[in-house]
Amino acid sequence: MAPETQAVAIAPEHGLLHHHFDDLEQQREATGLGMWLFLATEAMMFGGLFLAYTLYRWMLPESFAVGSKHLNIALGTGNTFVLLFSSLTMAMAVHAAATKNRRTMVLFLMVTWVLGAVFLGVKAVEWTADYHEGLVPAVSWHYFGEHPEQVSLLARHGEGPNHVMMYFVLYFCMTGLHAIHMVIGLLMVGIMILMGARGAFTQGNDQPVELVGLYWHFVDIIWIFLFPLLYLIVGFHSLGGH
Amino acid sequence: MSSATVDRQGAPEPKALEVIPREHYLNVEYGWKSWLFTFDHKRIGILYLISITLMFFVGGAAATVVRLNLLTPNSALVRPQTYNKMFSMHGVVMVFFFLVPAIPAVLGNFLVPMMLGAKDLAFPKLNLLSWYLYIIGALIGLAAMTFGGVDTGWTFYAPLSTQYAYGNVALTIVGIFLAGFSSILTGLNFIVTTHKMRAPGLTWFRLPLFIWSMYATSLIQVLATPVLAITLLALAVERLAHVGIFDPKLGGDPVLMQHMFWFYSHPAVYIMILPAMAVVSEIIACGARRPVFGYKMVAFASLGIAILSFLVWGHHMFVSGQSTFAGMVFLFLSFMVAIPSAIKVFNWTATLYKGSIRFHTPMLYAMGFIGLFTIGGLTGLYLASLAMDVHVTDTYFIVAHFHYIMVGGAVTAFLGGMHFWWPKITGRLYPEAWGQIAAIILFVGFNLTFFPQFILGYEGMPRRYATYSPEFQVLNVLSSAGASILAVGYMLPMFYLIWSLKYGPVAGPNPWRATGLEWQTASPPPTYNFEVTPIVTRPPYDYSPEADELEDARLALEQSKGDYEATRAQIEGSTTTPEEADHGA
Amino acid sequence: MSQLASGTHASTATEQHGHHIVPLAVYYRVFAALMVLLVLTLFAATFDLGPLNVVIALTIACAKALLVVLYFMHVRYSHKLVWVFGGAAILWLGILFAYTIGDYISRGWLPIAGR
Numbered sequence: 001m002a003p004e005t006q007a008v009a010i011a012p013e014h015g016l017l018h019h020h021f022d023d024l025e026q027q028r029e030a031t032g033l034g035m036w037l038f039l040a041t042e043a044m045m046f047g048g049l050f051l052a053y054t055l056y057r058w059m060l061p062e063s064f065a066v067g068s069k070h071l072n073i074a075l076g077t078g079n080t081f082v083l084l085f086s087s088l089t090m091a092m093a094v095h096a097a098a099t100k101n102r103r104t105m106v107l108f109l110m111v112t113w114v115l116g117a118v119f120l121g122v123k124a125v126e127w128t129a130d131y132h133e134g135l136v137p138a139v140s141w142h143y144f145g146e147h148p149e150q151v152s153l154l155a156r157h158g159e160g161p162n163h164v165m166m167y168f169v170l171y172f173c174m175t176g177l178h179a180i181h182m183v184i185g186l187l188m189v190g191i192m193i194l195m196g197a198r199g200a201f202t203q204g205n206d207q208p209v210e211l212v213g214l215y216w217h218f219v220d221i222i223w224i225f226l227f228p229l230l231y232l233i234v235g236f237h238s239l240g241g242h
Numbered sequence: 243m244s245s246a247t248v249d250r251q252g253a254p255e256p257k258a259l260e261v262i263p264r265e266h267y268l269n270v271e272y273g274w275k276s277w278l279f280t281f282d283h284k285r286i287g288i289l290y291l292i293s294i295t296l297m298f299f300v301g302g303a304a305a306t307v308v309r310l311n312l313l314t315p316n317s318a319l320v321r322p323q324t325y326n327k328m329f330s331m332h333g334v335v336m337v338f339f340f341l342v343p344a345i346p347a348v349l350g351n352f353l354v355p356m357m358l359g360a361k362d363l364a365f366p367k368l369n370l371l372s373w374y375l376y377i378i379g380a381l382i383g384l385a386a387m388t389f390g391g392v393d394t395g396w397t398f399y400a401p402l403s404t405q406y407a408y409g410n411v412a413l414t415i416v417g418i419f420l421a422g423f424s425s426i427l428t429g430l431n432f433i434v435t436t437h438k439m440r441a442p443g444l445t446w447f448r449l450p451l452f453i454w455s456m457y458a459t460s461l462i463q464v465l466a467t468p469v470l471a472i473t474l475l476a477l478a479v480e481r482l483a484h485v486g487i488f489d490p491k492l493g494g495d496p497v498l499m500q501h502m503f504w505f506y507s508h509p510a511v512y513i514m515i516l517p518a519m520a521v522v523s524e525i526i527a528c529g530a531r532r533p534v535f536g537y538k539m540v541a542f543a544s545l546g547i548a549i550l551s552f553l554v555w556g557h558h559m560f561v562s563g564q565s566t567f568a569g570m571v572f573l574f575l576s577f578m579v580a581i582p583s584a585i586k587v588f589n590w591t592a593t594l595y596k597g598s599i600r601f602h603t604p605m606l607y608a609m610g611f612i613g614l615f616t617i618g619g620l621t622g623l624y625l626a627s628l629a630m631d632v633h634v635t636d637t638y639f640i641v642a643h644f645h646y647i648m649v650g651g652a653v654t655a656f657l658g659g660m661h662f663w664w665p666k667i668t669g670r671l672y673p674e675a676w677g678q679i680a681a682i683i684l685f686v687g688f689n690l691t692f693f694p695q696f697i698l699g700y701e702g703m704p705r706r707y708a709t710y711s712p713e714f715q716v717l718n719v720l721s722s723a724g725a726s727i728l729a730v731g732y733m734l735p736m737f738y739l740i741w742s743l744k745y746g747p748v749a750g751p752n753p754w755r756a757t758g759l760e761w762q763t764a765s766p767p768p769t770y771n772f773e774v775t776p777i778v779t780r781p782p783y784d785y786s787p788e789a790d791e792l793e794d795a796r797l798a799l800e801q802s803k804g805d806y807e808a809t810r811a812q813i814e815g816s817t818t819t820p821e822e823a824d825h826g827a
Numbered sequence: 828m829s830q831l832a833s834g835t836h837a838s839t840a841t842e843q844h845g846h847h848i849v850p851l852a853v854y855y856r857v858f859a860a861l862m863v864l865l866v867l868t869l870f871a872a873t874f875d876l877g878p879l880n881v882v883i884a885l886t887i888a889c890a891k892a893l894l895v896v897l898y899f900m901h902v903r904y905s906h907k908l909v910w911v912f913g914g915a916a917i918l919w920l921g922i923l924f925a926y927t928i929g930d931y932i933s934r935g936w937l938p939i940a941g942r
Contacts, residue, residue, distance in 0.1 A: 034430060
């Protein structure tokens with residue numbers, strides 16, 4: 001038998017150690033820290049958009065309310081449920097990898113993937129609806145041309161359709177950036193599925209799954225904040241009569 | 243060959259003939275693939291060195307056009323439109339493609355693992371990716387600015403950049419965005435490496451101050467750069483879609499863009515200066531043969547600068563429409579951030595006291611740094627004073643202030659560091675006399691270029707204008723003349739450093755008799771840095787000026803005795819007897 | 828290969844977070860809590876409480892995020908350094924928000940025309 005395979009039999013994790021690290025524990029801790037730092041940078045990046053949102057919602061309350069009313073709360077709630085559920089299935093996939101259950105891990109990764117795809121599908125539906133309604137800035141913006149009564153409603157508060165456009169600019173930027181991150185997440189989960197099916201993560205090195213899990217949960221957390229801020233400004237009660 | 247411990251007193255090696263080690267990181271593999279696909283942090287450092295040097299000369303070329311144009315008050319050399327593109331390109335290239343990466347990506351990449359006793363950084367592949375992101379970003383940015391140009395200044399204020407500017411704003415922004423991610427990855431790598439890959443015995447308070455400052459720099463890189471990323475994205479969206487979050491027509495506020503931009507860009511200037519301070523700490527300790535005075539204070543000051551740097555950005559916005567109350571808060575905090583910087587300057591100066599000071603080239607650069615950085619920093623306090631800033635903002639006073647820090651500080655320290663670690667990186671010594679000459683030329687040229695600009699600004703000459711009032715011409719000519727001397731100061735090291743690669747004397751592991759783990763291995767080092775993982779038992783900067791002066795005297799005595807014997811032998815024409823040859827060395 | 832362990836940094840690694848396996852029951856309970864909070868968010872949105880709406884919504888969102896961070900992302904079982912890094916990110920976001928919003932809030936506080 002070749003010496004490498006013999007070494008693998010004795011200490012299966014040995015081949016997983018990168019040469020510049022002293023031991024597996026150092027490698028594991030360092031890699032985990034690296035991912036957390038990366039997530040910190042992502043938080044700061046999204047933070048800029050949340051800052052703009054906070055300021056403009058404070059300065060243009062009526063327009064943001066009007067804009068939010070055009071979002072489909074049912075779909076938004078559904079998507080929130082989908083993502084939260086996908087976080088659960090991702091956590092279970094990580095658990096399966098740590099307990100060396102290849103089939104279970106791949107199964108849960110696939111469910112996570114499908115849920116993520118469903119989320120993006122629903123977003124596509126929502127955005128298409130916005131497009132047809134004429135609420136996509138720079139691309140298709142004719143809603144207020146067709147609904148002058150809304151314009152006068154806004155004017156009573158010193159605001160106008162342009163301010164509602166600000167809401168939608170932020171809406172598309174924030175959900176768009178989030179969607180890009182979801183796509184990247186789907187890519188990574190897909191790679192995990194392909195490699196994991198061949199046993200890559202259930203022989204002692206489950207950390208890549210854990211790291212993709214961290215990323216996935218983070219993207220979920222962004223949505224946890226996006227949902228109430230974008231969809232629930234007005235909630236279920238009506239706008240009129242302020 | 244080098245021993246694995248730092249237990250020695252930092253005493254010099256016996257004056258044996260040094261040899262380049264048989265195998266080291268430069269000759270272990272040849273060919274372009276071994277360089278472009280390398281994971282070795284030292285090779286990546288060299289890749290960065292070549293790239294940022296090229297960028298420096300591009301930025302310098304743009305500056306040359308600017309200073310030549312300012313020889314006359316009526317923009318005789320180029321049209322104002324072109325002038326705007328030139329100073330914008332100068333700023334973008336120098337800030338994003340030169341200063342932000344320079345010391346961290348060149349000296350940091352090379353030295354951080356070695357100073358920690360590690361074999362490489364925590365994430366070598368990310369390190370290579372970081373370089374590729376930088377190169378692609380720099381090339382895109384350069385192309386955008388060359389073919390079409392950008393005239394918004396490096397600050398890209400909205401709505402000029404988003405709505406009214408001509409040129410390739412969006413494309414330039416893409417280039418900067420990529421370079422920003424390069425910076426984030428470098429910082430991430432350094433932080434994890436410092437936490438997790440220190441050699442046995444290397445506790446936090448045994449670390450060289452270089453590491454402390456690099457760590458602080460990395461904190462800023464990781465926390466601030468993403469905000470720049472989102473600001474640039476927002477600008478690009480607004481530029482391309484013609485609607486965006488800074489657009490007043492939508493109820494947006496251009497001042498928000500400034501808040502988000504300066505949230506990064508103020509800490510960014512500390513990304514540029516903290517590594518310079520890192521270099522200076524190392525050089526001063528070695529050049530004065532003394533441990534850095536107040537080691538812990540300097541270490542904490544680095545962290546303090548990093549943290550406080552995030553709280554002062556509004557001092558760039560005193561006249562932007564920001565509330566005066568906020569202005570006062572930022573004023574107070576800006577005064578606070580000067581304190582840790584001052585602590586460092588005081589401590590370096592105190593390190594020199596009763597030291598055995600050597601005036602070699604790195605030391606000249608380091609001492610030049612202390613003086614020039616102090617001037618730059620003090621004028622920063624003038625500018626932090628809101629009432630004063632109202633008068634001198636957007637004048638040449640600001641230009642002079644930041645050039646004193648960026649050029650007089652950061653570039654000077656970068657050159658000092660390159661000279662100091664050149665023996666380690668290349669295994670060769672540069673010609674010392676030329677080094678000292680270049681350092682002095684640089685110092686003279688620099689002051690001649692930028693000191694007049696303080697006066698110009700104070701007297702009211704605005705910045706970013708192609709033309710100016712005729713009474714400013716004399717000082718402008720002086721400044722441009724100084725720039726030509728400065729250019730000589732920059733060109734000289736290019737020549738003699740490259741010359742030294744082939745003809746310089748072999749350096750040996752520790753020509754400076756410095757402490758620090760990087761000096762305990764061969765020059766150039768092997769690919770995995772150390773033959774055996776070093777074990778650290780001594781405090782950092784284990785220098786002793788008295789011991790060194792004794793050693794110097796002993797060596798000088800030996801040398802003179804040897805000369806005497808040689809002359810005697812020559813005169814008498816006979817070999818010395820064994821007793822006479824016995825000097826008891 | 829170094830014969831010494833990697834943990835010779837000042838704070839020795841007490842928790843090997845990669846090897847701590849969170850029991851599945853914890854995940855189920857966290858998910859249940861998340862569902863409850865989601866329903867709560869919607870329930871609160873049926874009332875018009877003026878400015879309180881956004882406060883409640885954000886508080887619930889923070890609670891959800893905390894659950895995900897602590898349990899799904901294993902921070903609860905992680906090395907203290909992970910807590911520091913996570914906390915630093917939140918703190919820095921706070922700095923960004925506080926000082927920027929501070930500018931906008933304080934406009935007009937001083938009796939200076941236009942400021």
